Amino acid sequence: MKNKKSVIIALVALVVAAAVFVGVYFAFRPQGTPGDKNITVVVVHKDGSERTFHYNTSEEFLAPVLEANGLVTGEHSEETGLYIHYADGERAVWELDAAWWGLYVGDEQSMVGASTLPIEDGGVYKLVYSVG
Amino acid sequence: MVLFGILGALTFAAKVAMSALPNIEPVSLFVILFAVVFGWKALYPVYLYVAMEILFYGIQVWNIYYLYVWLVLLIAAVLLRKMESPVLWAILSGFFGLMFGALCAITDVFIGGFGYAISKWTMGVYFDLLHCGGNFVMTLVLFKPLRTLMQRLYKQIQ
Numbered sequence: 371m372k373n374k375k376s377v378i379i380a381l382v383a384l385v386v387a388a389a390v391f392v393g394v395y396f397a398f399r400p401q402g403t404p405g406d407k408n409i410t411v412v413v414v415h416k417d418g419s420e421r422t423f424h425y426n427t428s429e430e431f432l433a434p435v436l437e438a439n440g441l442v443t444g445e446h447s448e449e450t451g452l453y454i455h456y457a458d459g460e461r462a463v464w465e466l467d468a469a470w471w472g473l474y475v476g477d478e479q480s481m482v483g484a485s486t487l488p489i490e491d492g493g494v495y496k497l498v499y500s501v502g
Numbered sequence: 503m504v505l506f507g508i509l510g511a512l513t514f515a516a517k518v519a520m521s522a523l524p525n526i527e528p529v530s531l532f533v534i535l536f537a538v539v540f541g542w543k544a545l546y547p548v549y550l551y552v553a554m555e556i557l558f559y560g561i562q563v564w565n566i567y568y569l570y571v572w573l574v575l576l577i578a579a580v581l582l583r584k585m586e587s588p589v590l591w592a593i594l595s596g597f598f599g600l601m602f603g604a605l606c607a608i609t610d611v612f613i614g615g616f617g618y619a620i621s622k623w624t625m626g627v628y629f630d631l632l633h634c635g636g637n638f639v640m641t642l643v644l645f646k647p648l649r650t651l652m653q654r655l656y657k658q659i660q
Contacts, residue, residue: 373587380593387600388634391627398624481621 403430407491411441413458414498416469421458432473432495433484442471442484442497451485457497472500505659506543509536510550514558517551525629526636530595531644533572537579539652544580548572563613567606574598574605592642599633 409432411423427435433452436442444454454471455463462469473480473487474496480487489495509532516528529551536544552568575598585591603626610619 377587377589377593380590384593384596384600384634384638387597388631391600391631391634394624395627395631398627481618481625486625 401430401488403488403490404428405491407489407493409435409489409492410494411436412494412496413441413460414496415458415460416462416499427489430488431485432487432489435489436484446485451483454484454497457499460499462499469499469501472496472498474498503546505656506540506546507550509547511554513547513551514554517555523636525599525633526640527633528640529572530575530598530637531641531648533575534579534591534595534641534645535648535652537576538583538649539656541580541583544576545573548576563609564606566609571602571605588642588645591645592638595641596634596638599635599637600630602633603627603630 406426406428408424408426411425413421413423415421423439423441425435425439427438429435429438433442436454436457437452441458442452442454443456444452446452454473455461457471461467462471464470473484475487476494476496487495513529513532516532520527532551533544533548536547540547552572555568556565575595578594578598582590582594603623607619607623610622613619614622
């Protein structure tokens, strides 16, 4: 009887904790803005040179804009979305180059990948060749 | 010691085998089983598994997470090792999965500050929920038969 009570209490506690986490997820998940947006994408290459691209799009997240305009190619995974291999024709693949394409919103490093980064009208996004 | 080596390697292999499923992993179940069957000696196979992960995937920030995250589950499991109910073990495993991101966030506080840690944790909550569900179901189904098997095997070699 005591054991059954412990199981029920523990199960309820787990369900409540999971429900709280579900609430956190819905409160903080990246959400896109519908409608037309003008954005700027800056690619900073390995040699330090920069190329700037301007796009007008109705997409809500960054990855589809970059791919549709041929600026990036890469690998898609369910867990992390788009892993950018090439940006503006230059490769940065960790396993091959010990480098990667860092994603920035303005000058701040993005906490999410391009697939889940919501874009805003007037936003500036940078792909920076990063090593180490 | 040979047995612990094999079990550590088996844990690594099982995780690789399930790597296609995001955050669904057998490691939590194995850590619990090792703790229940071997007590504090479970540290050997668990840290052998951690060493294999680092050797295979390289030196990165997550190495730091791995140095203490599994230890948290191991300590809890050793302290509760008299517990019989597979449901309670499944709940412990589920809680651990749910808290995995938060435990990793402790290191992120020192890396990028509190804001960075909170931001990174909330972005990963979806995967923590998957981790919770996967751990719960796997432990619920497999804890009892695997514990029986491991206890029998351990008795034979002692």
